[in-house]
Amino acid sequence: MTHSAEKLTLENLAKWSKEYEGDKVGQLAGSVFQHGNIDELLINRKREIADSQIFNTKIDPEGLPVTDQKASGRCWLFASTNLLRLRLMKKYNMKECRLSPSYLFFYDKLEKSNFFLEQIIDTYKEDVNSRIVQWFLTDPISDGGQFTMMTQIVDKYGLVPNDVYPDSFNTTLSRVMDRLLTAKLREFAQILREKLVKGESIVSTKLQMQHDIFRLLCIFLGEPPKPTDEFTWEYYDKDSKFHSIKTTPVKFVSEHIDFQTPQYISLLNDPRNPYRRVVQIERLGNVIGGDTVSYLNMDIDVLAQAVVNRIKNNKAVFFGTDTPKFMDKKRGIMDIDLWDYKLIGYDQRSMDKASRVVYHNSLMTHAMLITAIHLDDEGKPVRYRVENSWSSKSGTDGYYVMTHDYFKEYVYQVVVEKDDIPKYVDLLEDKSPVVLPPYDPMGSLASN
Template identity: 40%
Template sequence: MSQEITKEQIAAFDADFSAQRANRVAMNAVTNNGLLASAIRREAVEQDVHEYSISLEQGEICNQKQSGRCWMFAALNTLRYQVMKKYNLKTFELSQAYLFFWDKLEKSNYFLESILDTLDEPANGRLVSYLLMAPVNDGGQWDMLCNLIEKYGVVPKTAYPESKASSGSREMDMTLTEKLREDACILRKLHKEGKGLDELRARKTRMLGEIYRLLCICLGEPPKTFTFEYRDKDNNFHREEGLTPKSFFEKYVGVDLSDYVSLINAPTEDKPYGRSYTVQYLGNVKEGNAVRYLNLPIEELKKAAIAQMKDGQPVWFGCDVGKYSERDSGIMDLDIRGLEDLLDTRFTMTKAERLDYGQSLMTHAMVFQGVNLDENGKPNRWRVENSWGKEPGKDGYYLMTDRWFDEYMYQVVVNKKYLTAEQIAAYEAEPIALEPWDPMGSLAVVR
């Protein structure tokens, strides 16, 4: 058979296309309306009802705008829930911009330390090329958020509001990335000149001082102390002065973050269930806890998430939000689009195959605020709090079908009290270190 595409082959392709009336109908629909819009199935929209047997009440929907801080918004949404319940608030927000500031600074240090750790690796090798690809992108993981809070605390949004650069981070990220790549180049040159590690770290400190200055210019100086003022649902006014970010977290949030663990579902051959995993060169706070996961069958993730919501607590999770998802209606359903019928083709990869071949990975973090259980106590749809404002979905909430959960859910964070003793022991065992580019090293970063 010929290696190239021949005129005869093209003629045969054309004849096959023209012979089917459905191809013409599909072509007209897609060229005028777009591929995904043409494939939406009305039946799915009608069947996916935003009602749930377990439904938690949250404050007003948040909006990460043009930034990749979904992981941070989702985590702070689970924490603000505690503050609202404890202090009888109608709505409330913790400052995402505050932790964003410290995350950028810590990621800069983590990146430069990774460069120092790989000085003898070739600049065009896979590892250094990977490190240089995105030194300080907006994405993150649950454990990275915990590291930030344990070191820097949290503040109300009123104490450190949004800025142009936090709500639309692209320009700042481009500038920081250029500066950090330049810094990496300088450190590697100094190493080639024979400079010692102490001298390189001294230079790194000066580099971080410059990053700090850039962050202050873009985001504003982070507060050291502040006053917290609010009105509760009964219209009573409250004020407390002289709070620090750490004292505010301890008093007003009061959650022991060490009680929470990340469960993943990665059904690939290289990741046996019942084992803990970490990822090389994935982190932000250098001295903080490493990212750690426990890999379990998908039904175990559901079981733990449902148990936590039954106890009145929301659940942070990570998924591949762009797959079989309709933004306007807020529906995540394998049947939301009839692409296979429209295109007369089939998509047959399994979840494991999609991970192995780069077709899917975790891209976005959100919060479960409810689930609908059928007469047998089995879930059939999940209530999802997103961070894209009120417009998408039903007042900002998405609906995830249970079949979608099976295929595109990758991670939930739950209190370890919902795990068995055997699962806790597996989580706490020495983790298997995955390569930096493993799909389980992906960061929730969708804007």
């Protein structure tokens, strides 16, 4: 069956205009919405009231203070450090605690630069206009990342409290730094490709490139402690008692946070691909020689139950979602039906989850923490309490309520420990994982 292209005619416009003149609902909507914010005027008051910030199952303590990633794409590092600080707060009886996303940010940028250059080297025989090469050139050193990529940095470099390596201007507003580093890495990519085509050695050239990137990062962000440098961690506990501990970034993780990275699993809900299978993202990572970014793809009900299990065991949950879709920042609500779009003939539910991913209408864009749930009489989740990293001025003092319906439709990933899902651990031994290309939407959190 063939289709001949048709022009939009003036007759079409005249007909549609006549129909709109008789569309009383459309006329009324236009009269209102042309003078105000559509998303504010279409708020469903019943949903607004129902989306309560009351939860019957909650972790204790919740993390304080509420954090702020500011104008950077570091959500995955904030969600990760907000998760890890809870271990310290419980262990050392602390009221507040902040770990340093900026420390991880520095070493992630350094490792991503090396990872990018290695991908350029590995693909030098590909045409520069090929999709894979162009993908790497598009955003070689993005702020985004995945939970697995965080563990690679923590395993290699450790972690420090925020006071030891606090934010600099360029961690909070990373746009200019990223632009300059990206331009430099693209320049390096051209040099490496041309040398390789000529059969020349690139060993010393690449090492100098990495040195140059390290120097620029030090200029932009400030030089961080090295993994084995000793520092002093000073803090007050809940009883205002002063404590001082000497440690190193690596020992801080192993001896004080006690973060065992092999125990953590990323559960995925990607309805395009078969469930109960391992899904991997090809060429997605930051540390050369590190683990492949992998997920265990499961039905959404498995992800929800894993969240319930963790919260009941007083453990928060790192999760990845499509944000800020159907999120009201003022009210602190994540609810698909918070807006009455159907009143103007717009159906926000016309596509299913798989179709939204395939047709670029949804993807994983933001990482946050779940710290509480509200369960019905049968123990099923109704709504979730979400700790964001957009400051206490966002949402309700930095927190949001997310409906279970939203969870099912727009949550793609939750990170749990093996003990949370014992009957599914054997599935991780999948010898024929589903391998997705680096530009697949399931890797998009690392591209923000």
